[in-house]
Amino acid sequence: MLRRRRSTFVVAGLLVMMVAVAACNQGCATTTTGKGYDVIKAANIVLDTSMTYLGDEYKAGRLSEEDRATAKQVGAQVQAAIRTAITALATYKRLEDADKLAPGDADKLKVVVDAILSAQKILTDYVAAAAKAKAEGGDG
Amino acid sequence: MALDAKTLEQVQGVAALVTQYGVPMVQQLVTNIGSKNDPTAEEIEALADDLKDLDSYFEDDPAPEGSDPA
Numbered sequence: 001m002l003r004r005r006r007s008t009f010v011v012a013g014l015l016v017m018m019v020a021v022a023a024c025n026q027g028c029a030t031t032t033t034g035k036g037y038d039v040i041k042a043a044n045i046v047l048d049t050s051m052t053y054l055g056d057e058y059k060a061g062r063l064s065e066e067d068r069a070t071a072k073q074v075g076a077q078v079q080a081a082i083r084t085a086i087t088a089l090a091t092y093k094r095l096e097d098a099d100k101l102a103p104g105d106a107d108k109l110k111v112v113v114d115a116i117l118s119a120q121k122i123l124t125d126y127v128a129a130a131a132k133a134k135a136e137g138g139d140g
Numbered sequence: 141m142a143l144d145a146k147t148l149e150q151v152q153g154v155a156a157l158v159t160q161y162g163v164p165m166v167q168q169l170v171t172n173i174g175s176k177n178d179p180t181a182e183e184i185e186a187l188a189d190d191l192k193d194l195d196s197y198f199e200d201d202p203a204p205e206g207s208d209p210a
Binding site for chain 1: 146175177178179180181183184185187188190191192194195197198199200
């Protein structure tokens with residue numbers, strides 16, 4: 001029962017973070033770079049929390065090698081999206097500082113940053129599925 | 141902000157779970173976002189330092205039967 005509660009807690013935390021990130025994408029920080037920074041920073045936390053949880057489950061023998069490979073694959077997708085967004089945002093910031101932004105640059109940046117949310121959704125769905133499978137099959 | 145049906149369902153589920161299990165962890169997660177309204181390019185690039193090697197999350201695996209720690 002304790003394991004089930006922990007799983008639920010982790011998944012709940014991740015979902016709340018996802019919603020917070022989605023909300024922040026529309027209005028926590030007020031600048032474009034500030035919003036992008038918040039999304040990336042939060043995505044890092046979601047990724048770290050998710051992978052820590054999955055790693056703990058694996059080390060406890062509750063995830064198979066196949067699960068580990070899938071978790072790493074999904075985690076790598078999120079990392080790739082985060083790295084791309086970091087590069088895009090830093091470039092955007094430098095152009096902004098040099099007053100060389102072109103019309104539409106902010107929209108392009110948003111597409112890149114939104115890709116994090118899509119990748120992250122796959123990861124959180126995977127964590128939720130893993131936790132659900134464990135709760136259904138691991139209480140005995 | 142418009143929420144699609146699935147997100148709304150998740151929010152409702154989360155609200156129920158937060159009520160049931162408490163909010164400190166959730167508050168900490170949100171607080172840890174560490175919002176910056178006007179980050180520098182260097183601060184943005186520093187976010188990459190937070191990304192860990194994915195293998196590290198799975199290290200210290202249970203030693204396989206008969207393995208020699210050497």
